[in-house]
Amino acid sequence: MNNRTTGATQGAHGSGRPGGSKERVFSNDVRVWGVSKVRSKSAPYQLRWAVAGKRCYASFATSTLADNRRSELRQAMRRGEAFDVESGLPESEIRRAEAEAAQTEKRPDPTxxxxxxxxxxxxxxxxxxxxxxxxxxxxxxxxxxxxxxxxxxxxxxxxxxxxxxxxxxxxxxxxxxxxxxxxxxxxxxxxxxxxxxxxxxxxxxxxxxxxxxxxxxxxxxxxxxxxxxxxxxxxxxxxxKGYLDENPIDGLERYATASHGAIDPRVLMNAVQGREFLTAVSYVGSVHRNRGRRLVAFFGCILYAAMRPAEVVGLRLADCHLPEKGWGVLTLRETRPVSGKKWTDSGQRHDKRGLKMRDPEADRPVPIPPILVAMLRAHVKEFGTAADGRLFQNERGGLVGTSSYWRVWQEARPFAFPPYKVASPLARKPYDGRATCITDWLRSGLPVAEVARRAGTSPEVIDRHYAGCLDNSEEENNKKIEKAMGWEPPDAG
Incomplete structure (x- = not known):
């Protein structure tokens, strides 16, 4: 048996960090046996070999993995490599592991x-x-x-x-x-x-x-x-930075996290409910403060143009085409999301950003129906604009805060709906108005791609979240198919 001893090297002790040094003994007296099967559900294929008479083994989930490892050991033998008697590993693998351990030891390791x-x-x-x-x-x-x-x-x-x-x-x-x-x-x-x-x-x-x-x-x-x-x-x-070699959670399966899937159809308002809700908004707050009336057109932008609240907050009169008759156009250019003072560079609660899912300089033209055009014209006539041209402002001329429009929305629901509807999911939050508008566009026959463009989202999101809201249009869709087929129902008489 041809044994030899090398210099001191580092050993691993539980924590994965190099421990105390010890003398390694290497030998060229190596025998590798074939792969055998053992009773194990997780690793039923076992490879056995011996170094200087000391038996070693390793278990694998598949026979292919075991055969590949056997091939690696035999190639090391053909190259004339000595094997470590303690671990049974070829000298090249030992040296490589030692080098990696030394590199890891030198690596900065912040908490x-x-x-x-x-x-x-x-x-x-x-x-x-x-x-x-x-x-x-x-x-x-x-x-x-x-x-x-x-x-x-x-x-x-x-x-x-x-x-x-x-x-x-x-x-x-x-x-x-x-x-x-x-x-x-x-x-x-x-x-x-x-x-x-x-x-x-x-x-x-x-x-x-x-x-x-x-x-x-x-x-x-x-x-x-x-x-x-x-x-x-x-x-x-x-x-x-060299702190880690790989993302530690890359191989971990994603959790089946809670998801509501499609929009709940119960949150959607019909046309009459939408008009009654906007009327109810005008009743909120005292006559002198105009707390609700200031937000009628604000919520109209959500309900009839599918705008996000943060987009409405940043809307400027210069970006609105509001003709006396017919359809108008809102050209959306910025959003004012609420993040909190400590997260913004300006120290203000609202951040100023470009449109969501768009390049910073991109805009999004949204055609708006005459009912919304009239609302916006009336709003400008009564309340004017903020100093910087924004269409909506609070009583002090500042940005409309999330808590402000949220409270008005909640206070308007009991004015607009009967008690059993107030207790239901119907229009519980401002985003439900956006969902109502998107659903109305889809039901009107607008292509999904155009709905997505107007709403500032992707067709995939529209399909994923709004497909379930169109189930009650099956009868109407069936009639369209009948018409395309040229089939007429038999006369009832």
Whole structure:
């Protein structure tokens, strides 16, 4: 038996990090046997070989994998490689593993707390306010899986708040709020290193936190998709910086997250209900404050032009073609989503962005029916425009806030609908007005592509969310088919 001893090398001890040194013994006395089958559901194919008389084995899920590994060992033997007696591995594999371990040992390994702040600082400058908020939510959710199993861990809800506060670059040199001070200190001291994500258990726990709420219920499908997308961006940055070699959740199956699928037809208003609702809006608030009347045309833009509320907030008179008779056109150019002061560059609650799903300089012309043209003309005559030309403003001339139009919408429902309808899902939120308009366009026979263009979304989204709203038009569709076939129903007489 031709044995030889090499110099000291690093050994692995549980944690996956190099441990103490030991002498490795190599030998060219190697025998490799064929693949045999054993009683195991997960890995029934076993390869056996011996190095200097010491038997080694490895199990595989398929015979192909086992045969490939046997071929690799035999090729190493033909090259004259010695094998490590302890592990049974060829010398080239041992050296490669040692080099990778040494490289990993030299690699910087920030804690999740440090990495979250570093990543956010890097992405802040180029990200929109809503995107920044999405990043913070994803990092805060993942942080719940990066705390380790420690008995003194703080309350999870406070952990999320602490991470969301800490990742804002403007807070870098500030003291945490009093209620988050201890939590921030604990996370700075105890958060797991980024390298912990290489352990399958940690990666799976982080993935779980992205998909579930704190009460253990599944998050909404869009919430999970947004969190996972943001986490993937963070992992791409970690790979770029050399902290990790791969995204640890790439191989994990996506959760069957909660999803409502198609729009619930019960939320949709018919034509009469839509007109009665807009009339009811004008009753909200005192006569002097005009709180409701200021928003009649605002909600009309949602109900008759399928505009998103943030698009209506940014609408300017200069972008409106409002003839005395006939159809008009609204050319949408910007959106004013509410993100919160800490996420915007301006320090204002509303961010100023281009249209959703469009290039920053792109616009979207939307034809509007005469009823909406009349509403907008009446609105301008009564309330004028804001100093910057915006069509809608609050009592102080500022932007219309989400809470303001949401309250008016909720207060108008009891005026517009009978009690049993108020208790139903009918028009519970402003976005239900947009769904009503899109459904009306589809029922009128407008092509899906044109509906998607007017609504500022994709045909795939229209098909996925609105197909279920057209089920009650089956009889009308059948008549269209009969007409195309030239078939007339028999006379009842």
């Amino acid at each position: 999740w707390w440090e990495f979250s702040r570093e990543f956010m600082k890097r992405r802040w400058r180029t990200a929109a306010a809503k995107t920044r908020e999405g990043f913070a939510d994803s990092l805060a959710s993942a942080s719940l899986g990066m705390m380790g199993d420690k008995p003194d861990a703080p309350n999870l809800r406070l952990v999320r708040r602490a991470v969301r506060w800490a990742v804002v670059p403007a807070h870098e040199n500030e003291e945490p709020p009093p209620d988050l001070e201890k939590v921030c200190a604990w996370l700075a001291e105890n958060a797991l290193p980024l390298s912990a994500l290489r352990e399958s258990g940690v990666a799976e726990d982080v993935h779980y936190r992205l998909a579930y709420k704190l009460d253990g219920k599944l998050a909404a499908k869009d919430t999970y998709k947004r969190r996972r997308r943001s986490f993937n961006a963070a992992m791409a940055y970690a790979i770029q």
